[in-house]
Amino acid sequence: MLRNNLKINGKNTLMKLRSSTPFFILFLLGMLIQSCSKTNYDYLLRPFNEIKQFYIVTSTGDTTKCLIQGDSITVFWNPDVAMPDKVSPRIVVDEKATVSPASGEAVSFTKNTTYTVTAENGDVKTYRLNPIVKKPLPSISNVSGNITWLSTTQLNIYGENFLVQADAANIGIYLQRVSDGFEFPLEVIKERTTNYSLIAKVPEFTESQGIGLHKLYMKIGDKPTKSVDIQVYAPDIYGAQITSSFVQDGQDIHAGDMLTINYAATDNQGGKVARFYSTNDVETVLLYISYEESVEIKQFTRTANSIQFKVPDEINKFVGKKVGQLRLFYKSAPPDQATFSSYRHTMYLTKPSNVVVK
Template sequence: MNHIVRLIYLGSLAAGMALITSCKKETEYASSPYNKIENFAVTTDGSGVINAAVSGDSILVYWPAYATLPTTISPVIRVSENATVTPASGTAVNLATGTKFTVTSQSGAARNYFMKLVLNQPGIRFNENISYAVLKGGVFSINTNRDVKYLVEDAASTKAYLVNTAGTEEELRISFQVRNNIHYVDVTIPENIPFSEGAYKLKFSSGQVSAVTAEALVGIIYPESKRPKATPLTASITVKRNSSLTFSGTSFVDMKDARVYGYNADWSEREIGTFALESFTATSATYKVPADFPKGTYELGGFDDKGMGIQLRTSDFFSFWSWMNTRKNYVEITGAVTITITD
């Protein structure tokens, strides 16, 4: 009898274990529905780690002004448990607003996120106690530690322009360089720039900010080969007051009134008067003798009280030029002749 009871008990126990095992096999867990970006980190070139801020569907990457702006980044991305992200964490992507990331939950629900690049930079600052004189096709360098600050040192994000008095802008070519541990932006004036020789304001747009200098501190200058030259006088001149006289030469450009000077007894210069410019071409310049010009016969190039020197003022934009200290350029009239001024 006990044997029979024991068999019944063992049979019931085996059936119970089978039932428990069967129940365990039938238990299922719902797939995770979560598809969030929980952390998005970017390692900069020698400047540490940037942790982006995730707000809604935006990944806000605040890029510091001191860090070089690369074309691509390989962000480390942490997402919800059991979710996946595309492109995958560590994959190189464009560092640009609009770059898309898709997080797919374990259950298959997908959510898109979009990068928003924010250049975290202060306003551009200029040192305007400086001038730049450059030929067309030439290059001038600006110290970015001292003379223009807070540029994003990336030619794709930073642009430079010359601005004329009418507000017209012409883009310049730039490149960023480091020489002797000093950072520079090298600026090239295009050979075919439509602006004539003269002074212009400088503008930079960099990232999300832009600025224009208050002063016209960039001077496009003429090459020395184009400096005007006057033909020496070979015959004496007699001219009435309130009438005109003409000088010939080459490369006359941007001519202005002529300075007429002489010498005192101690050989110091004295101003005699001014010849007013009437007109000029590339090879001649015509001036009017004012009605009050001192009469008399003068010796061109003489150093006594009857001596006379004539300087035809031309463009300020030759060789040295500075907006803070404009140096007048003159074409000297030469020749061993006399000039007589009469009524």
């Protein structure tokens, strides 16, 4: 404020201050105190002695990843690049601090190498170098396809770094059923394993194995990789022996009539296949009038050996025509195979004889 007054009033104001001796002395003391405070602040010594950045440029031009934690400098070295005896790290510290050995100076690339950072105020902190060869983790990118029990014998599995951390003898492939966590191994063909692909055998089909979404993953030692999804489907219907008969064969049918299919499913594998083709597994009955005309039924009354359903009103548009075929579709059919042109998970009944819509 005084300085502003001086600038405004010029030399006359200064002369008036001098003529008033006590006031003038106070003015000079205030200026002196302000000057001394500014000087002490400007020359306060900095206490910063941390390493802010530490990195190494390899012979391939890549920059290594480093982790500074506490008094340790961990350097993660790529195993595909030969580890040198000496390195020349680039180091960043506070602008008023110093580091020894200096940034860019060649040092031994071992755990015996230490760095000392001295702050401007003399505080010292010591860091130790910790080189680690970081082996990349194996990963699965994709699989050759899904599994259909009794048909699929092996899976081709693709990814990378399969052999970086272990040889083929120590690699395990596992499938885990998502619905309940049930897990089982697949045998790896060791002599066909490379760093980027391997072949795993699908195990023998047992009663404990089911269908649905599974997680496939690799395990090396006790360390699992990230999984990929894979669908596991029921065995083809050809693995079961199904006997059936249409009770109303040879009769006229009408909308609202109750029709019955007598039905039984067995197999020569102790029921392992037939369990996917019981009456409870029938999802749709299709009444074919012609190749391009049909009526779909999804509501049933089921017993262990029969399926009963009501003829829908939709049948009325086919009055006077014959029912050419009856076909069953099952819940266990893969989505890409549960089509009218698929035969692997569907079944035709014996062709009806003279069944006319009335």
